[in-house]
Amino acid sequence: MSDIERVFQFLDEAKTYYLATVEGDQPRVRPFGTILLYNGKLYIQTGKIKEVSKQLAANPKAEICAFNGGKWIRVAGELINDDDREAKQAMLDKNPGLKAMYSADDDNTQVLYFKNATATFSSFTDAPETVEF
Numbered sequence: 448m449s450d451i452e453r454v455f456q457f458l459d460e461a462k463t464y465y466l467a468t469v470e471g472d473q474p475r476v477r478p479f480g481t482i483l484l485y486n487g488k489l490y491i492q493t494g495k496i497k498e499v500s501k502q503l504a505a506n507p508k509a510e511i512c513a514f515n516g517g518k519w520i521r522v523a524g525e526l527i528n529d530d531d532r533e534a535k536q537a538m539l540d541k542n543p544g545l546k547a548m549y550s551a552d553d554d555n556t557q558v559l560y561f562k563n564a565t566a567t568f569s570s571f572t573d574a575p576e577t578v579e580f
């Protein structure tokens with residue numbers, strides 16, 4: 448399994464991760480769950496009307512953290528908007544529950560992928576392991 452596949456699998460199995468953005472000098476963090484590996488990139492989903500989207504437009508630097516089974520992961524990098532309709536549709540197909548609120552053709556649905564990402568796998572017992580993608 449490739450590094451990015453391992454990162455995807457961890458986040459997918461964890462179900463929930465916490466996404467941090469910056470607003471000026473203030474960190475902002477909230478729970479997220481959408482995660483997709485598509486065309487070799489790791490995507491998340493949100494709505495363009497949300498504060499999180501506006502923060503990422505102003506400053507794409509972001510970090511996510513998830514904990515599962517005694518292990519945790521941090522992924523730091525930039526989250527880049529992708530208006531590709533196929534990517535949005537793939538995200539909605541993976542998360543059918545979103546289709547009640549979002550569609551690939553609305554003006555709100557947004558997918559973003561990690562660029563210049565550094566992921567660190569940690570646990571209480573093993574040395575941290577860092578991968579980049």
Ligand SMILES: Cc1cc2nc3c(=O)[nH]c(=O)nc-3n(C[C@H](O)[C@H](O)[C@H](O)COP(=O)(O)O)c2cc1C
Pocket residue numbers: 463475477478479480481492493494497498499500
């Ligand atoms: C378990 C869980 C998973 C969530 N997943 C997402 C998600 O993937 N995308 C999203 O936009 N909001 C998701 N939300 C809702 C956001 O946390 C919520 O809209 C938050 O207020 C967005 O941050 P903001 O207010 O800074 O814009 C999720 C909420 C919970 C409780």
